[in-house]
Amino acid sequence: MSNPISDATGMIPLPSDGQSKLSKVMETLVRTILPVVLALLTSVVVLIVIGKDPWFFYSEVFRYGVMGNGWQQTIRLMAPLLLYSAGLIVVFRGKLWNLGYDAQYLLGSVVVAGFSPMLIEVMPLWAAFTVSLIMGTAAGAAWTLLPAALKARYGTNEIITTLMMSFIGIGISNMLVRGPFQNPDIHVPQTRVLPVADMFPQIPGTRIHIGIIISVVVVLIIHLLLTRTSFGLRLDVFGSSPKTALHVGINSPQMILILFILSGALIGLAASVDMLGYQGNLRANINPGYGAAVLPFVFLGRLNILTTIPFVAFYCILDTGGRLASLDSGLDTHFLMIVIALILVFMSVIEYFGVKKDLGQSYLPPGLRRAVTGLFDRGARA
Amino acid sequence: MIDIFTTTFIATFIAGVIASAIPLVLGSLGETLGEQSGVLNLGIEGMMLFGAYFGFVTTLETNSYFLGLLAGIAAGFVMSILMVMLNIWLGLNQIVIGLALTMIGGGITSVLYFSTYGQTTPRLGQPDVFPIPVLSDLPVVGSSIFQQPLAFWIALVLAFVVSVVLRNTNFGLRVRAAGQNPNSLDAAGGNVVRTRTFVALLGGAFAGFGGAYLALMSAGTFTPFMTSGIGYIAIVVTMLSRGRILWVIASSFVYGISVSVGTVLQLTSFDLPTDVIKMLPFVAVMITLIVFARSSYVPPALGVPYTRGAR
Numbered sequence: 001m002s003n004p005i006s007d008a009t010g011m012i013p014l015p016s017d018g019q020s021k022l023s024k025v026m027e028t029l030v031r032t033i034l035p036v037v038l039a040l041l042t043s044v045v046v047l048i049v050i051g052k053d054p055w056f057f058y059s060e061v062f063r064y065g066v067m068g069n070g071w072q073q074t075i076r077l078m079a080p081l082l083l084y085s086a087g088l089i090v091v092f093r094g095k096l097w098n099l100g101y102d103a104q105y106l107l108g109s110v111v112v113a114g115f116s117p118m119l120i121e122v123m124p125l126w127a128a129f130t131v132s133l134i135m136g137t138a139a140g141a142a143w144t145l146l147p148a149a150l151k152a153r154y155g156t157n158e159i160i161t162t163l164m165m166s167f168i169g170i171g172i173s174n175m176l177v178r179g180p181f182q183n184p185d186i187h188v189p190q191t192r193v194l195p196v197a198d199m200f201p202q203i204p205g206t207r208i209h210i211g212i213i214i215s216v217v218v219v220l221i222i223h224l225l226l227t228r229t230s231f232g233l234r235l236d237v238f239g240s241s242p243k244t245a246l247h248v249g250i251n252s253p254q255m256i257l258i259l260f261i262l263s264g265a266l267i268g269l270a271a272s273v274d275m276l277g278y279q280g281n282l283r284a285n286i287n288p289g290y291g292a293a294v295l296p297f298v299f300l301g302r303l304n305i306l307t308t309i310p311f312v313a314f315y316c317i318l319d320t321g322g323r324l325a326s327l328d329s330g331l332d333t334h335f336l337m338i339v340i341a342l343i344l345v346f347m348s349v350i351e352y353f354g355v356k357k358d359l360g361q362s363y364l365p366p367g368l369r370r371a372v373t374g375l376f377d378r379g380a381r382a
Numbered sequence: 383m384i385d386i387f388t389t390t391f392i393a394t395f396i397a398g399v400i401a402s403a404i405p406l407v408l409g410s411l412g413e414t415l416g417e418q419s420g421v422l423n424l425g426i427e428g429m430m431l432f433g434a435y436f437g438f439v440t441t442l443e444t445n446s447y448f449l450g451l452l453a454g455i456a457a458g459f460v461m462s463i464l465m466v467m468l469n470i471w472l473g474l475n476q477i478v479i480g481l482a483l484t485m486i487g488g489g490i491t492s493v494l495y496f497s498t499y500g501q502t503t504p505r506l507g508q509p510d511v512f513p514i515p516v517l518s519d520l521p522v523v524g525s526s527i528f529q530q531p532l533a534f535w536i537a538l539v540l541a542f543v544v545s546v547v548l549r550n551t552n553f554g555l556r557v558r559a560a561g562q563n564p565n566s567l568d569a570a571g572g573n574v575v576r577t578r579t580f581v582a583l584l585g586g587a588f589a590g591f592g593g594a595y596l597a598l599m600s601a602g603t604f605t606p607f608m609t610s611g612i613g614y615i616a617i618v619v620t621m622l623s624r625g626r627i628l629w630v631i632a633s634s635f636v637y638g639i640s641v642s643v644g645t646v647l648q649l650t651s652f653d654l655p656t657d658v659i660k661m662l663p664f665v666a667v668m669i670t671l672i673v674f675a676r677s678s679y680v681p682p683a684l685g686v687p688y689t690r691g692a693r
Contacts, residue, residue: 046490050497097477146668154675159424159477160621163614164668171661178655292485299478332496334606337489344482348474 031354032300036314038350039342046338057329065321072207077316079211080274084290085308086222087266088298093226094239094259096151100162101291103169104143104264106282108136108271110173113191113282114181116275120198129200133272140268141261143169148260152253158260170287177284189284200277209277218269223305235259267291293319293336296343389521395642396526403638404537405430405596405609409616410623410630411544412458412588418548418625419581420561420683424480425465426589427613428487432457433593435491438506438604439498447509451533451594458590461487462583470578473687484613492606505603509533531599537591545627557581558625561681564688574688589613611664618667621680633670640666 040058047054064070084105091098098104112132119128147161174189181191200209226232238245238255245252270290275282297315301308318336326333356363409430416423423429437454441447465483468474512532520528548554556577559567564574596612597604615637623629644659 050493099481146672150672150675156671156675157621157680160614160618161668161671163611164618164664164671167611167614167664168661168668171657171664175655175657178657292481295481330497332493332500332606334489334492334496337485338493341482341485341489344478344485345468348468348478348482349472352472352474 027354031350032302035296035300035343035346035350038346039339042342042346043335043339052329052331057325057331060325060328061318061321063321064324065317065319069207070317070320073320074313074316075208075212076278077320078312079209079215079277080270081290081294081312081316082215082219082305082309083266083270083273085294085298085301085312086219086305087263087270088291088294089301089303089305089308090222090226090235090266091259091263092298093303094235094255096256096259097159098144098147098162098260098263099159099291100143100147100166100169100264101267102287102289103166103173104140104267105271105291106173106287107143107169108140108268109275109279109282110176110181110191111139112136112272112275113194113279114176116198117192117194120194125198128198129276132276133269136272136275137265137268140271141265144260144264145257148257151260152256173282174284177282181282183281191281191283194276194280196280199280200273211273211277214273215270218266219305222266226305289337293340296340296347300343300347393526395646398642398645399635399638400527400530400534401600401638402641403634404534405592405600406612406616406619406634406637407541407631408537408588408592408595409613410619410634411541411627412585412592413616413620414623414625414627414630415544415548415557415581415588416585417620417681417684418561419557419578420564420681420686420688421469421578421582421585422476422480422617422680422685423462423465423582423585423589424477424617425461425483425487426480426585426616427609427611428484429458429461429586429589430593430596430609430613431487431491431607432461433590434597434608435495435593435604437590437594438597441506441598442504447531447533447598450598451591454594454597455587455590458593459583459587462586462589465586466579466582469687470575470582473689476685476687488607491604495604495606499604503603506598508602509599533595533599537595540588541627541631548625548627558681560688561683564683568688568690578688589616592616610660615663615667618671622670622674636666637663 044054044058047057065074084101087104088098088101112135115135116128116132119131123131143165144162147156147158147165150156150161151158177191178189183190183192200211202209203212226235234245234250235255237248238250238252242252245255293315294312297311298308301311318339322336322339323333325331326335353363409426412429413423413426433454436457437450440453441450444450461483465479468479469476509531511529512535514528517528548557556567556572559570559572560574560577560581567574567577592612593609596609601608619630619633619637622633640663641659644654644662647654648656648659
């Protein structure tokens, strides 16, 4: 059985024997939830250190993120973030790093924000939606082409190229907002606002737009594609060992291109859904930074879309509540970034100990172990 | 349209190139040391921000640029301790931890800045210059190159030292062996983990120095996320330079020129949007990467944690 997270984080796959099913499930649960708990606890310490009241902050997070209409906001945010996670999972499964997500998301947003106000004037609403979604998706996908081609052709490190393209893409999207897509009626650099009547309809009785339905359907299709088709199998083979992939006749350059394009397309689609369903317009210099935010949760879900869903829900509560709670406590909203980074760190550390436990090895890293046992050896000899 | 070929203008241009190139030189030196030994420091952006913030705060409180730089170096060093423990000792994934460190650096510094200086946004004055006797009286280059703060000369000397150490010493050989073939270093009696640890700590100090230089000497202030990708550019510079320090310096100055050209174009009648100017360096890097796609090279053991006996 392939284990994408162990592979993607550079670790050894877990052996499955010698453990009862229940204890295995429990262990997986602990390994998945403990990082989040530890990160939240550490963030409490950080809050105390900088002189804020952690109880106040987190009760505000809960109040804004779940209570009242908060849960509807949370589900609304899940629509783009589920697609976003799917976009990351697709490339990470192939052990490729698409770190240009910010630009792919912003370019998708800007294309939809710029063109949809014009489109709704010339065609029926459903057609305008379809065309906008396709354009946003294409914009996200297009931005991965150059890094993908360089990786496929020359093996150029995709981490670097996607990061560089990210900075360029963010610049282009800002230029478009200030330039051709600028709302001519106001001086603030932002695009024309989509009238609420021309946005996605809402699910009756709620404030949740139908984007969540689109998102769930697409994400399920991607999940089936990854787990139930020969493409998914080939992708897993390619991801776990490019050499094996070569031997079984998988076309690696083609695979790289497909994975990157699929990833960019899903991220562009995420942006389009959010733009048509909730945002309605884009301001310059706005970068929601969702990509880095969902990153740890994709790994905690072990690169499986279904298991990632509860984590995305958790993050959406943290995000919806956290932004408002930060305002209330006089904190910079980048505080959430620290929480996310802590989850990444704790996740990696706990995964390390988990693998060591499974292999029955010492928890200490080799160098440290020699130093420690060396002390005792010397004591015994003396 | 103003005349761009007056001597004052050229002097300002050169000074601008230096101001944006030196932080990158320092960052790339740190990154080069790390990459040569097989450690990919993707968190360099966070370390530079840490150095910039703590350097800024120290100088603001003590009025001493020297202490500010030291604080910046210390901040980068402290952050690299975390990286050493997670990446080198435990052998965790260097990309994941690197991203986490970038976020920690950006998050903590912007949260701290927001809660302490967010309302006042203080600025520092001009650092003291260290004029080189005779040469500083030369017409154009005198006021630009030879009237720089002492930190500028320290940076250049450090670059020279790193170059000599990597190339001509036993220690440099061990560092490169750890990146090329860690098993052979181990077999020859070297200690891979210790070598990498030492070099990564040094790299963190360099990144902190670069960040502090950016805040204290180049910008004169701190703003959240002020590094805006210099750390990532340092990684590219390192990849393209393949451990040759002269190339590191040369490509950093090319970056500095691409930053300053943008500013100059804005002053002249070409009315370039700021977005384009901010993009220019990245476009330059991307074009370089496309042109030199085949020759960008990383050590074989880069990013692979060392486990003795593992194949």
